Amino acid sequence: MIHILDTEHPWEVHSVSSGHSEAITCLEWDQSGSRLLSADADGQIKCWSMADHLANSWESSVGSQVEGDPIVALSWLHNGVKLALHVEKSGASSFGEKFSRVKF
Numbered sequence: 001m002i003h004i005l006d007t008e009h010p011w012e013v014h015s016v017s018s019g020h021s022e023a024i025t026c027l028e029w030d031q032s033g034s035r036l037l038s039a040d041a042d043g044q045i046k047c048w049s050m051a052d053h054l055a056n057s058w059e060s061s062v063g064s065q066v067e068g069d070p071i072v073a074l075s076w077l078h079n080g081v082k083l084a085l086h087v088e089k090s091g092a093s094s095f096g097e098k099f100s101r102v103k104f
Contacts, residue, residue: 002027002038002048004058016058020044028074039071 002024004014018024022042029036036048036058043066051059089097 002036002058004036014058016048019046019060022070025070025072026074028076030076037074037076039074041070043067043069043071045071045074 002016002018004016006012006014018038020038020040020042021044022040024038024040026039027036034050037045038048039045044063045066046060046063048058049061084100
């Protein structure tokens with residue numbers, strides 16, 4: 001089980017059946033706090049996200065398996081750049097006109 005606690009309401013604990021077959025060895029939140037990575041001693045990794053943006057409803061959207069070794073650390077990669085679509089130029093034929101890279 002994974003137990004999620006909202007720090008603004010610490011008396012409300014939300015439990016999620018993790019589906020991991022071995023002991024969970026690490027958990028890592030993304031920067032927004034809306035996604036969570038979990039990994040276990042068998043090398044299974046799962047990415048959890050809030051269903052319908054509800055803190056008490058979580059679903060595993062994607063997962064992976066690393067054969068042979070337990071996972072001891074996880075990290076989110078963040079390059080600080082996102083693509084922004086210019087709606088007014090959505091009909092343009094050039095990718096560079098439709099999108100721009102924006103730092104955040």
